[in-house]
Structures are given as structure tokens and as C-alpha cells.
Amino acid sequence: MSKKIVIIGSGAAGMSAASAARAADPEADITVFTEDRDVAYSPCMIPWVLEGKSTWNEMIMHDPAWYAKERNIKIITETKVESVVNDTPRGAPAVRTVTAGGKTYEYDSLVLATGGKVFIPPIEGTQLPGVFTVRTVKGGQEIEAYLKKSQKVAVAGAGVIGLELALALVNIGKDVTVIEMMDQVIPRIADKDMADPMQAYLESKGVKFMMRTPVQGVIGKDKVEAVNAGGTEVPCDMVIFATGVRANTDIAKELGLDIGQLGALCAAPTLQAYKRGRLCPDIFVCGDVLQCQSAVYPGPTMSQLGSSAVKEGRVAGANAAGAKLEFGPVASPWVSVIGEKQIAGTGMSLGLASWYGVETATGKAAGLTRARYYPGAKELVVKVIADRKTHRLIGAQIIAGEEATGRIDWLTSAILGGITAEEFLVRSENAYCPPTSQVRDVVFAAVEDLVKNL
């Protein structure tokens, strides 16, 4: 009899798990449950579609019919999972069922890819028409429709999604104010000296900012009319919350699975869940609901990125089908394109390092993306961070006019390799051709500066 695999969640993690399970077991009976209407898309794409650089149809890679036909994967959309049972009593048959849409389904392996919920602060008015989050195609289409009758938009939260969204909306002629509680944009994962130039750039493009300002309420009678930003009433037609994501652990809690220190699901390197410290052989976890192991600190971290979700999903899905893959500690590289600029990072920011109590040293260098004698070279600023005690590289951030991604992936590889700043100078090389790089990349200059400061 073929193995029954049930996956809850159809985001990047869930759909990667489904495809990986299929690749690992051509016979398995694979079912995905999702509350979403659409599957197989990247929510990171929503700002660009709102700006008109792509379309909703283009950003959705496949629909459930495609998965049924091409991969023999059954997807049950717009359906909430009502309950999950995982009883494996000693000496008695296991009871493993999922109930959804009034029906009950048996499973042999369960993959929890329940994702995250956008955190909306517990304030008044958030139920009003005109309040949105950026998470699904459906939600994006609702924003698009509401934008037609809106001019002033408040974006709550200056993380990368908030910033990309703010610029996209300014680019289509809206009046946008970003409201951020902290004193810098991208506060969790970027350092202030790297974030401030991005804020200045966005301001030059017309995005307004209210910093050190909590959103304390949404104001309006039948719909959004203003937002209470730190006591100031800011008139607006819409409020979009881009205030971060919390792991959606509802089902996990119902199952009694172990929740980690950061409020997300604990899992072994095989991505099997735990129950009171014991591995669950038949429950796998991936995506925004998973608590990861940090590659730069002996402790937990969150890695709520699309790229992490896909990587985790492939491990969880394959293992749910019987494989023995492992998921390793994460540095969580990220990149954001904001107009003509790119900002990227990996490992710990100074803020996170300080939160973990890690003493740091930093190095920084500025230069160009290409040889300076080749036309079109763009700005490149590289910052690197080491643990002051061990000299290990633990983080890096880049601002660049182009090609930030490859450089941050390179630095991520070095960080995951566990090398010190001094070792980096010996054990790294860069390829050179005038139209693509400098003969000695700015990354080296930054690490050299770091070594001086250690």
C-alpha cells in the first residue's frame, strides 16, 4: 500500500515538501491542505506586481490542476484543517488523522508547513476596511483593488517588505508614509550605518518616514481614515501592516509538539518534530513555523525567508517519504532590491549580536562593483562582522548598485565554513574581469579592515 503523506500549508515550504516527497517516492499518496486560494507563488513578488512589473498570473507558477496532472499531488485549497490526531500508544495501533472540510484523512507522515501570521499589534481599528497585510496573492489583489480609490497609504513596519512595498506604491503615484517603531529601517537584520543610506535613498524617491514611532491605532468610522502614529493622527486611506511574521503554531500546539525558545517549532536536523524531547518519527516541520539552529551562535534563530522555506521543504518532504536528508544550521542570507539599490545581509547584524550577548568587531570598505576603468561600475559598500573572541566571521552586509546577491552568497559560504577573518584572507579568491568585478573585490578590503580592528 502506498504511503500517505499529508502536508499542511501550501507556501514555499509546503509545495517544496510536496514535490520533494513525490521525487523521493513515485507511489506515495500526497495531499496538501491550504487555507489559501492559490499555491506555488512567492509572496516577495507582491510589491513588484502592485508596481506593474509583473502580473498575478505570472507570479503564480503552477495551479492545483498542474500539480494533480504533472506530479500527482492533490491540493485541497481554501480549506482549514480542523483537527489533527497523532496518537501512537504502545501496544495499540497508531491513530494518525487530519480532519478538514468535514472529512477525515489518514496519514503515515505529516508535514507541518503552517507558516507564519503577519503580526498585527493589538490596537484598535485593525478590523476596519482599508487595513491589509502582504502575504497572499488574494490579499495582494485586495490591496490592488483598494489602491484604485486610495491616495494616501501608511505602511507599518520598515522591514524589507515594507520598504519594497513603499517604493512600489510611490512609483505608481501614491503618497506613502512608512511608520517604524525603531530608529532605523530594516532594524532586525541590518545595521544602522547600512540602513540609513537606504532610508535616505527612499526619501529621495519620495517615501516619507516616521521613525521611533509605534502605530497605536487605526482610526475611521466605516473604513480607514487615519492612523495614530505615536500620538500623531496621520490621515490615510489604507494601512498596510508589514510588521513581521510570527510562527503559526496552532496545530502544533494541538498536537502537543515542543515549541522552542523563540516561539516556533523545535525540530531535529532531519526536520522531525519533538514531543517532550522525543523525536516524532512521522511529523516533519518546515517553513516559517520552524525554529532553526544558528550557524554563528550556539543557539536558536528564525529564518523566515522564501529561500530557507524551499530548502527546508525539500528536506522535510523527502524525509516524510522515507529519505534521510539533513537540514543544517543557517546564516539566512537575504537581499532586497530597492529601486537602483540592493541591500543584502547574512548571519548576525550588530543588533542581533548584542541581543545574543556576542562581542563583535567590524570592518567596512567602499568601492565599486566593476573595475573603475570599465564604464558602468556602481557603488559597493561591504561590512563584515566577527566574534571578537574567536575571530570567526558571523555576519556581513552589502549595499550595491548591482550584484549584491552573489557576494552575500560567497560570504555566507565562508561563514557556514566557520572560518575566521584572518582565514578568510588566505582562503578566499575572487574572479576578475573588468566588466564584472574589481581585480581585488571590496569584500577583501572589508575583511582586511576587520582584521585590523580585531
Next chain:
Amino acid sequence: MSKKIVIIGSGAAGMSAASAARAADPEADITVFTEDRDVAYSPCMIPWVLEGKSTWNEMIMHDPAWYAKERNIKIITETKVESVVNDTPRGAPAVRTVTAGGKTYEYDSLVLATGGKVFIPPIEGTQLPGVFTVRTVKGGQEIEAYLKKSQKVAVAGAGVIGLELALALVNIGKDVTVIEMMDQVIPRIADKDMADPMQAYLESKGVKFMMRTPVQGVIGKDKVEAVNAGGTEVPCDMVIFATGVRANTDIAKELGLDIGQLGALCAAPTLQAYKRGRLCPDIFVCGDVLQCQSAVYPGPTMSQLGSSAVKEGRVAGANAAGAKLEFGPVASPWVSVIGEKQIAGTGMSLGLASWYGVETATGKAAGLTRARYYPGAKELVVKVIADRKTHRLIGAQIIAGEEATGRIDWLTSAILGGITAEEFLVRSENAYCPPTSQVRDVVFAAVEDLVKNL
């Protein structure tokens, strides 16, 4: 008394050594001897200047006057070093002198950055007007002048410089034929399946190729009139040799320094030369004259790249001034931009692996540089090579419409980290944003394919 440092050679290695020596010792007396007229430029830039994308003035970063004023480095140009003495007899004072331009100079540390000579096959006619190499600004300017009265150009050698040059000349309206002895372009460092699409692309742009064809003679009375290409007389006005570089060991031989198996200078990780197996405390080596240690094979390799020269120069120069830096084994990443395409590589090609007797397995994947739902995504083909016995990653090659460099630097970091293909899948991450990358980079798909083939 300040330390006397003499550097022979003003290429990327020599000038990096001079600057690094100055940074390490503000007091040292630093003199650079060079036969060249210009210093501080990248020969890789010559094709682009010939094409008109930059100028000779732009490609020269600094002149000797700048070095004298800004860095207190004396450069003696267009001067051949006639003899070098390094006698350190026991119990008697050392004699360490360089004689050049009729004068004799003492030194405490000597840096040999004597570079390479373009290999010109021992055939008839190579002394004729119209025969050139691509190595110096002066030589580039001579090519530029001669091009004014030339239409048909033969390029001998289909390495990356030959290909970049060929396309540059076609782009300014010349009739260009590349003559290559092997059966593929970029024969030493690229595999045939990656090289062939580049050749086809160049053919589509109008470059002609004669493959498996040795240049057997240059024909002409008072100047180049044709080239004998494997017995066929090919009429042409110019012949440009881009046939590789041989280490220039003349001075090293005079000094009795140890020459390695590949015909270049042996050196310790400190880049100190050897004499009959003993370290020379006061002679340092860098650039194209240096034989390196391979990072992917327990043996020697050549790394005649501008980026390697700079890295080596910084170690040799700093150590010549008293520092204790080390230069590590090399994977020698390279990249070449040819029209709208980029080709890059790192570590061993299959050809080199076969030469070294390493059994290999390969993986390959094709995809896009950006999310496929973001406009402007370009082709991306990634090939990875592992040692079949150890599963270690030993090489990679990329063809891409953009951003090959960062990816090859990333793979180089993994290769230098000594990890296996399986470990790469666990211990690598990529940053994602729709305009710069796919959520799961094609690099992962290539390594996954490799793991299947191991």
C-alpha cells in the same frame, strides 16, 4: 636605517607588492624596476579599450609620479635588470644587489614579480611587422595603430583573452579568424560542453574559427600577409598571439632559485623562494612567475590571473617588509565577459582533472539568473565537478547572461572549504529576491544532479 626593498616587475603583482610593503613599513626604501613604460594597469582591459569602451588613459590607474608622491615608491621604468646578486656566505657579509641601467642598487628584501612572457610558437615569420601580443598598454597601442590599416586579423589561441579580443575586433568592423590547436575554445580551463555554446555565440556575432589547427608560420615579405594555419594559407594583415603565458624565470635562474615541476618558481606559503630546498629569507615571489599549490589536488598548479597576482603581491610585499602573511592553495576562479554572455570557472576543468589523473563525476543544471516571474531574467547554466572517490567539490563552470562572478566566487569558497557535494547541499544557502535570484539558485540544482551521479 630604513629597509631597502627592491621589486622587479610592475604588473599587478609587483605594484601590489610595492603598496603592501609601504603599508607594512612606512619607512622602507622601495624601488620598482620594470621594462614596461606604464605601470598599474590591468592587461585584461586591453580588448575593451581597443573596442572603444574605455581609453588607455582611463585604464592606467596611476603613473610613477603618483606612486612617488602618494606612496613614496620609486619606479624605474623601461629599464632591464641586468644582474641580481644574492650571496649570503656563512661568516661573511651578505652581498645583495640589483644592477639595472648601469647602476647597482643594494637591497635587504627582493621581490620577484617578473611575470610571464606570451608564448609564441617557434615558427617562421613571427618577427614580421603585423605580429603582436596582448600584454602591455604599449603593445595595445601598437595594435590600435596597426588596426587602422588592417582589415583581416588572425588571432592565434582561443583562450579567454583571444575570444574577448576577437569579439572586440569584430565589433569595430574587422574580419577576425581565431585559430586554435585544440578542438574547443578555452581549452585548458573550460569543458567542451560549456565552451561550445560560447564558440557558437561568437560565430553568431561574426567571429570565424579554425579549430584543431596549429599556427605553423607567419607569411609575408616585409610585413604580415597571411598565416599558415595547419597547412592552409589564410590571408590576413595582422596576427595577434594569445597563446598563453610562460613564467619569466630568467632572473630566478641566474639566482639559482628552485624552479618547480610546471616551470615556474617554487615558493613557501610566505611566498619566500627556495634555493636547493632551503628557504631564501630575503627573496619573495609573486605573480605569473609563481607556481602555486592547488586547493583541489595535492600538487602544483599555475594561477596566472590578475586577481591571483594582486593577492600574491600583497603577501609578498608585506612579508618583504617584515610581515608574516600566508598565501594559501588556489582554486583560481576566472570570469570572461563575451558580448551579452559571461563564462566563469573555478578549480579543475575535466581536462585538467584528466591530466592530473583525478576520477570525476559531474552535475549540471540550467535555469535563470532571476525569478522567472520577474522581467529580464537571463540564462544560467551551472556545471559542478567532484572527485569521484572523495566526493569533494573540485571544480565548477558557469555560463550566464549576468551575475556569473558572484556565483563562481561562492562556489570557490565552498571548494576552498574542502566540502563534499553532499555537504554543499546542507552547508550552503542563497539569498533571494525576485529581481536578483531564484528562490533556490541553479547552483543547488547542479550540485543535486552531481550527488545523483556520484
